[in-house]
Amino acid sequence: MNSARWRQIEDLYHSALERDSGERAAFLGVACDGDQELRREVESLLAYDEQAQSFIATPPLTIAAEMVASDQARLLIGASLNHYQILSLLGRGGMGEVYLATDTKLGRKVAIKLLSPKPTHDAGRLRRFEWEARAASALNHPNILTIHEIGEVKTTVGAPHYIVSEFVEGETLQAMIERGGLDIGQAIAIADQVASALGAAHKAGIIHRDIKPENVMLRPDGLVKVLDFGLAKLTERPRDGETERQRDRETEPGVVMGTVSYMSPEQARGSKVDHRTDIFSLGVMLYEMLARRRPFEGATTSDVLASILTKEPEPLEKHRSDAGPELSQAVMRCLAKEREARYQTASELGAAMKAAKERGKQPPLGAAPPINRDGAGGDGRSALLKSRSVWFATAIALLMIIIVAYWKLASKGATDAPIRSLAVLPLENQSGDSAQEYLADGMTDALIGALAKIGSLRVISRTSAMRYKGTKKPLPEIALELNVDAVVEGALQRSGDRLSVRARLIRAGAERQLWAESYERDFRDALGVQSEIARAIAREVQVKITRAEQAGLTNYVAVNRKALDDYLQGRYLLGKGGQLPNAAEHFQSAIREDPTYAPAYAGLASCYNALGSVVAGALPPLEARRQAEDAALKALQIDDTLAEAHVARGSAYLFNWNWTAAEQALMRAIELNPNSAEAHNLYSSYLSAMGRAEEAIAEANRAQELDPHSLFMSTQRGHILTNARRYDEAVEQLRRVTALDPNNYLAHWFLGIAYADNKRFDEAIATSEKAVVLSNRAPGALGALGMCYGLAGRKVEANKALHELLELNRRRYVTPVALVKVYIGLGDKDRAFAWLEKAFQERSNFMAYLRVIPEADPLRSDPRFDDLLRRMGLPR
């Protein structure tokens, strides 16, 4: 159409529209002036005018959304995908469709699985899936399906992934089960081969997570192939934003039913799984093959889940009388609710299957029908165990209901309670190389260190957190033990220079994942990853972070590997106590490795402080503290924000009676690391020495909260309570420690004193005797025992202790405090003051507490006592 003509049409069209419809014909008749074609054109347009008012009114995006809504990726038969020619559709599953295709390059048949585009949004999960799928395939195990290629197809709806694998002619176990007619021998042979595949995968650190008949293929010659290793990674535990959609899908009846039925209880609960989840699922499959029904059934998905969590399956013999008790027991063992009660490895299960196979070959012993064991008396113990596990399962089910209710509430906009406390569980070393343990521990340590700097967050200290290394305890239990709102857990894997780290943050109450991330980095950037994780977690828990704290999360210094290793070992030994010289040796070695490594100096300083204490009595206190101060100073010259160094310095100041400096250093340490149990503990000691009993107890409580598993912190708290003369609480606290650790001499020592101060002399003597034995007759403990004897009026024994100490003193250094105590017990004030003067001269740790310590009460009225206090710069 030429534009002049079109302009004509346009003008007439609009002019006609200005007129009433009745007048339009007459108007056009005149206006077109005999040009019939023009007239027809305009009239034709006018005829559509009214209808056109509602034309293209629906926003195009809405239309597009409709088109996308039910999209599923599909390959077209006869079409080609790269060098694969699609031949036919083999099947359709929850994860996508499977096609038969020809590899035109290699001229072989392959299977192509096209994944639905949706579950593959998350790049991190995708990488893990790829890694696991390839790793499993690389095992080259005859029972594991070989994967040729993983790729993605560009389509208009995204890029769904496809997996090209060997084509297995045969059928799925699901089809076989549906057809019925698996005999016992077949079932055992299949289970044995699946166990063999799982065994190989588990050894390589790969968990299948979705063992079900659909994922097991059988060739006509009987060879079994396990499919889809790693695939479950794509669908399990979605990240935050996806949770809702994922859940919706899961509650659609029928959709995931098949999958749910094979879930282990730990999967059903959504908790962390290990390789034993596969053993459970294999058990379900085996049960189904034999009984022709699933062990855990229900009308809806949640009924099935509840059944998995709470119900014991019906005895196999009820449905398959020829199964025999051994096989039946083997199946039931796989199906144990607690994974500890299952076969612990796939090869164990495989061995049981082989044994069952052998037995099947033998002629049956007599023709007696298998005994139905259900209802038989059994022994009382197993019945009790069974009822206990039922009780446990019921409790779990209840918990689930609570969790679901909570989840619903939480997702309805009610904001979650803020996270104020956190535990970082030891990162798991998945490198398959124990030499990388230090890396996992070092990163855990660094992560705790970084997060601990956040004032508004209580972070469990390393010694308590490290107790959960390799634990199988469920997270909620750990969270309860540590009394925290959330838990960080993760794993790392190192191969060559590649480091991959995964971490996630889980809210403890609801066991809900708040954040998860994986990092793929160069090994040398390990601490950079740690710093990123720390920042991400800080962001997720949304605590208030000051500018300085923010900076602290970002700062990190690369550390020499050997130095870090030595440092961690030193810390470990220091925490254990009793091996102080060894610990010092490691710190010194770390310093030799890296003379700029400040934490090693701080560790060394702590060692010296401990070596000079009355308890260790290994070095004269003045000498020990001089060394401690030196080391702490060096640490601070390198990094003056290092809390541990300030603690070590504060400790040295405190016992040198440099009161003001001590308080400043300790407060600075707490400011730098509000979650340092050591800092709070030392500050508690300072406050106790100052007679600020209530504050001291509060600080001791804090230290204990931060390091709940540290017996040292608990013992210290007992000591502080004793000084505050809250004897009952002190006794209770210290007895708890001695009950937990019957060989802890320090706790016995302090407990003996607490009893003595409380005038419970029999108990004091019994406990102190233990402390003497446990400490290998440490002078301090011996002195305390002598005091107890003396106070109890048993002068003979008191004198015996006195002579042992005096004898020892002729041969080596003996802390004067031991003799002060015996003389107090014997009521010999003059000698007590004489030795007290010695303790004063050498600045014994004991002196710092002189003002408050209950044992010193008999000396208080003496002017020499006031004089000592004055000389130490303490008020009366």
Place this chain on the structure above:
Amino acid sequence: MTTTPQEVSQLLRAWSDGDQTALDKLMPLVYEELRRMAKRHMDRQNPGHTLQTTALIHEAYLRLIDQKETRWQNRAHFFAVAARAMRSILVDYARARQAAKRGGEAVVVSLDEAAVASDERAAEMVALDDALEGLAAFDRRKCRVVELRYFGGLSVEETAEVLKVSPETVARDWRLARTWLLRELSKINER
């Protein structure tokens, strides 16, 4: 996307100052951003739920454009580019589906129950695009009006600003264009 809002703003300014090459650079950026957003929105929405094109483009505008950029005409120009990008996205999408039906390409999209209705929609979308091309052949401006109003979700006034004509002209163009397009599509159906 690695492009900074400053870059996008600059391209937009260059284009509105008459530099046609700027549009060539701008288009893929806007297209990519919109495609990503549209995909996300489409994934999230239920069929039948009205999805406001304008809202989407506005969001893209906020994401792509340096907000310190104060030239008010830029917003209109951005919408013009976005409308064109939107058209490509939606039509490409519909075409891909059609191709799938014909078996023309290896991998595409297919559907189950809801498929039939939306297949028709896809056909309509493609037919509309073809008809628009036909219209553009002898009346470029009307084609642009439809693009801006329909695919870009612009108001009459905004469209007028972009095309530098009066709102009355836009209203007239819009009316005739729709009528003409409807008649074209009806002709196809009658065949």
